[in-house]
Amino acid sequence: MEKEQYILTGDHITKTYAMPDGSSFDALHDVSVAIPAGKLTILKGRSGSGKTTLMNILCGLDQPTAGKVLLGDREVTAMNDRERTAMRRSDIGFIFQSVALIPIMTAEENVEYALRLAGWKGDRAQRVKECLELVGLSKRMKHLPSEMSGGEQQRVAIARAIAHQPRMMFADEPTGELDTNTALQVVKIFKELNRTQGVSILMTTHDKGFMEIGDCVYSLENGVMKDA
Ligand SMILES: Nc1ncnc2c1ncn2[C@@H]1O[C@H](COP(=O)(O)OP(=O)(O)OP(=O)(O)O)[C@@H](O)[C@H]1O
Numbered sequence: 001m002e003k004e005q006y007i008l009t010g011d012h013i014t015k016t017y018a019m020p021d022g023s024s025f026d027a028l029h030d031v032s033v034a035i036p037a038g039k040l041t042i043l044k045g046r047s048g049s050g051k052t053t054l055m056n057i058l059c060g061l062d063q064p065t066a067g068k069v070l071l072g073d074r075e076v077t078a079m080n081d082r083e084r085t086a087m088r089r090s091d092i093g094f095i096f097q098s099v100a101l102i103p104i105m106t107a108e109e110n111v112e113y114a115l116r117l118a119g120w121k122g123d124r125a126q127r128v129k130e131c132l133e134l135v136g137l138s139k140r141m142k143h144l145p146s147e148m149s150g151g152e153q154q155r156v157a158i159a160r161a162i163a164h165q166p167r168m169m170f171a172d173e174p175t176g177e178l179d180t181n182t183a184l185q186v187v188k189i190f191k192e193l194n195r196t197q198g199v200s201i202l203m204t205t206h207d208k209g210f211m212e213i214g215d216c217v218y219s220l221e222n223g224v225m226k227d228a
């Protein structure tokens with residue numbers, strides 16, 4: 001059988017916080033993950049289990065106390081701040097639980113702005129149109145966030161996250177504030193992006209309903225990885 005290709009791996013990651021009373025607390029304890037390329041990976045776990053902590057370490061926003069992170073063959077945990085920032089800008093896209101669109105910009109301006117920040121060299125207007133079409137919003141390009149539903153706003157956020165063609169996209173509870181049908185629609189868009197854009201996606205969720213949609217599922221419990 002062909003060996004599975006991983007885009008991102010976390011090896012033996014521990015994150016320890018010093019507590020005010022002088023004790024220490026492992027938000028993550030010896031956690032290892034391998035994220036398959038071009039697939040949808042789901043990270044589940046209760047509130048406080050360590051999902052956001054792990055995502056932040058995997059994308060280079062935060063440093064682990066021990067362990068290492070590899071994106072392709074580059075060791076993220078060995079990079080300095082400047083290198084990690086550059087890597088995030090070019091190779092990574094983010095979506096957060098509460099949509100953080102710029103309120104005074106229309107859907108297309110929000111996506112265009114992200115492309116500008118990423119230093120996109122190609123035809124920006126064309127790429128904006130393509131991305132909003134990918135998430136089914138070609139009819140909402142001129143709408144402000146306040147003129148769109150929560151699900152539509154989240155889809156603009158998805159278009160914005162993948163516009164610069166990152167290799168890897170992180171989505172922390174992207175469906176947390178959506179109703180079940182809209183949430184399902186968002187997850188289906190993720191699968192479509194895997195297929196058409198080749199982007200690898202890691203999303204966290206509390207929702208047990210999505211487990212079978214994930215190509216790969218990891219489960220955190222009190223900072224320790226369990227069999228999903
Ligand atoms: N800066 C910090 N100092 C001390 N403890 C922290 C810090 N940040 C997070 N924690 C603790 O680490 C644990 C994991 O937090 P994390 O935010 O990763 O959980 P989560 O799984 O994302 O939860 P949720 O589903 O609520 O978003 C929690 O117990 C939290 O209180």
Ligand SMILES: [Mg+2]
Pocket residue numbers: 051052053172
């Ligand atoms: Mg969280």
